[in-house]
Amino acid sequence: MDDFYRELILDHYKNPRFRGTLDPHSFTYEDENPLCGDKLRIDVRLDDTGHVVESAFTGRGCAISQASASLLMEKIQGASLDELRALNKDDVLELLGIDLTPARLKCALLSLKVLKAGAYGLSGESNPDE
Amino acid sequence: MTHSLATCRSDFPILAREAHPGVPLTFLDSGASSQKPESVIRAMDDYYRLHHANVHRGIHVLAEEATALYEGSRDSVQRFINAATRKEIIYTRNATEAINLVAYSWARANLKAGDRIVLTEMEHHANLVPWHILAGQIGVELDFVPVTDDGLLDLDAYARLLTREPKLVAFTHMSNVLGTINPVESLAAQAHAAGAKVLVDGAQSVPHLPVDVQTLGADFLAFSAHKMCGPTGIGVLWARQELLEAMPVFMGGGDMIRKVTLAGFKPNDLPYKFEAGTPAIAEGVGLGAAVDYLTGLGMEAVAAHERELITYALERLEEIPGVRVYGPPAERKGGVAAFTLEGVHPHDIAQVLDRDGVAVRAGHHCAQPLHERFDLAATARASFYLYNTRDDVDRLVVSLYRVKKLFA
Numbered sequence: 001m002d003d004f005y006r007e008l009i010l011d012h013y014k015n016p017r018f019r020g021t022l023d024p025h026s027f028t029y030e031d032e033n034p035l036c037g038d039k040l041r042i043d044v045r046l047d048d049t050g051h052v053v054e055s056a057f058t059g060r061g062c063a064i065s066q067a068s069a070s071l072l073m074e075k076i077q078g079a080s081l082d083e084l085r086a087l088n089k090d091d092v093l094e095l096l097g098i099d100l101t102p103a104r105l106k107c108a109l110l111s112l113k114v115l116k117a118g119a120y121g122l123s124g125e126s127n128p129d130e
Numbered sequence: 131m132t133h134s135l136a137t138c139r140s141d142f143p144i145l146a147r148e149a150h151p152g153v154p155l156t157f158l159d160s161g162a163s164s165q166k167p168e169s170v171i172r173a174m175d176d177y178y179r180l181h182h183a184n185v186h187r188g189i190h191v192l193a194e195e196a197t198a199l200y201e202g203s204r205d206s207v208q209r210f211i212n213a214a215t216r217k218e219i220i221y222t223r224n225a226t227e228a229i230n231l232v233a234y235s236w237a238r239a240n241l242k243a244g245d246r247i248v249l250t251e252m253e254h255h256a257n258l259v260p261w262h263i264l265a266g267q268i269g270v271e272l273d274f275v276p277v278t279d280d281g282l283l284d285l286d287a288y289a290r291l292l293t294r295e296p297k298l299v300a301f302t303h304m305s306n307v308l309g310t311i312n313p314v315e316s317l318a319a320q321a322h323a324a325g326a327k328v329l330v331d332g333a334q335s336v337p338h339l340p341v342d343v344q345t346l347g348a349d350f351l352a353f354s355a356h357k358m359c360g361p362t363g364i365g366v367l368w369a370r371q372e373l374l375e376a377m378p379v380f381m382g383g384g385d386m387i388r389k390v391t392l393a394g395f396k397p398n399d400l401p402y403k404f405e406a407g408t409p410a411i412a413e414g415v416g417l418g419a420a421v422d423y424l425t426g427l428g429m430e431a432v433a434a435h436e437r438e439l440i441t442y443a444l445e446r447l448e449e450i451p452g453v454r455v456y457g458p459p460a461e462r463k464g465g466v467a468a469f470t471l472e473g474v475h476p477h478d479i480a481q482v483l484d485r486d487g488v489a490v491r492a493g494h495h496c497a498q499p500l501h502e503r504f505d506l507a508a509t510a511r512a513s514f515y516l517y518n519t520r521d522d523v524d525r526l527v528v529s530l531y532r533v534k535k536l537f538a
């Protein structure tokens with residue numbers, strides 16, 4: 001557990017960065033994991049060149065889902081829309097730095113799913129992950 | 131094999147394994163599925179090694195032995211719940227299929243648009259979704275008995291719902307989350323007085339309490355072998371013979387027929403009328419062995435053991451700051467403790483406990499409406515069975531303190 005709940009994850013869970021909502025925002029998206037009841041909303045504001053100037057999340061869930069959202073918000077500061085769309089599962093797992101059992105993978109990837117759905121929704125393109 | 135609760139733990143081979151290298155297993159997830167004693171494992175193994183053939187129509191030694199073993203299990207189950215005849219023991223895949231059988235056969239033949247069915251807020255999805263499907267397909271109306279803050283059915287509301295003359299009342303004998311043991315006999319008597327039939331979901335009660343269908347008051351009783359020391363893949367629907375005789379067939383195929391012509395078929399006698407196709411034979415044999423095992427221990431003794439354990443568990447859990455246990459006090463419940471720990475998601479609780487070898491379940495336990503009722507996304511649930519001990523409770527508590535420390 002000492003790896004599963006390593007310092008970084010617990011720290012992001014207990015002291016989430018970028019928690020909240022943004023008004024105005026360029027896009028917002030919300031989704032849930034009905035199986036575990038985890039809920040997540042992500043708001044993102046882009047500048048004129050399509051780069052992230054600010055992002056924030058709200059929601060409830062386990063340490064893994066909340067820490068991964070917090071870590072992801074940190075990672076995407078300054079990223080371009082294309083970079084957001086190119087994010088994948090391995091990026092999130094790398095941020096968390098732990099091996100996840102299949103049961104917990106869904107928790108870890110909720111934030112990625114929400115972010116990408118929002119990023120694709122912005123231009124009306126379909127999200128190839130769906 | 132022992133016949134004593136004090137030593138029965140050693141009858142369950144799996145309980146001797148370690149959860150992780152050097153970490154003993156503390157299994158507190160029997161509410162989802164129980165472990166199996168040696169006698170059940172051996173009965174199924176012997177069956178495959180020595181006696182297997184398809185049942186019922188064979189004229190050779192293996193077919194006769196297989197049939198005798200499989201049908202013998204039905205006699206054991208009949209005695210176990212004190213059914214009037216073995217014809218009333220219908221084998222299904224599980225409790226879920228037993229409830230669906232009633233929804234598809236009895237309900238579709240007897241209910242029409244506008245008829246009401248009373249359910250409760252504490253039902254497992256197995257006793258909700260079949261009725262949702264029915265409502266969508268034939269337009270029956272569903273009413274729900276509310277659950278009080280202390281996890282009991284609101285009996286005044288129940289009485290009021292009965293004045294709307296429902297055709298069916300379907301509720302769980304024991305909640306798989308709150309542990310609440312519902313007063314089936316009086317609920318059923320009121321339902322009958324209002325003209326309704328009564329279906330009891332016995333998935334959590336038949337494994338843990340003495341259940342006698344002669345006094346229970348139910349018209350239908352559903353339960354699963356895998357929660358009562360038996361194998362997965364087989365469950366039981368019990369109903370009175372007259373009711374079953376009057377019900378239309380459910381699935382069609384071999385075994386459920388007396389005669390087939392190109393023009394049609396004549397259904398078989400009970401219980402085979404509802405058992406289409408090759409049944410789960412080895413599982414039937416396993417269920418018979420499970421029922422014999424439980425009978426040997428005595429269901430009164432099993433229930434008393436679990437009452438003692440849950441009393442102790444509630445005492446210990448409630449002394450942990452931040453822990454909240456849902457459901458009624460120990461006198462009104464079976465061996466189930468669903469709880470939350472302030473500031474820690476149930477998934478994280480379960481994950482940390484697992485590192486200490488303590489197996490609990492985290493989630494909504496297939497009772498989402500009940501969790502919504504208590505404004506919860508999920509709970510952690512420790513559930514006890516005949517092989518659990520006070521030591522198991524102590525290990526749970528020690529491990530919960532570690533969770534608290536980690537997340538402090």
Ligand SMILES: Cc1ncc(COP(=O)(O)O)c(C=O)c1O
Nearest residue numbers: 224225226254256306333334354
């Ligand atoms: C109260 C209750 N009803 C029904 C079921 C469904 O049992 P099965 O999945 O074996 O059909 C369960 C099992 O979790 C249960 O706890």
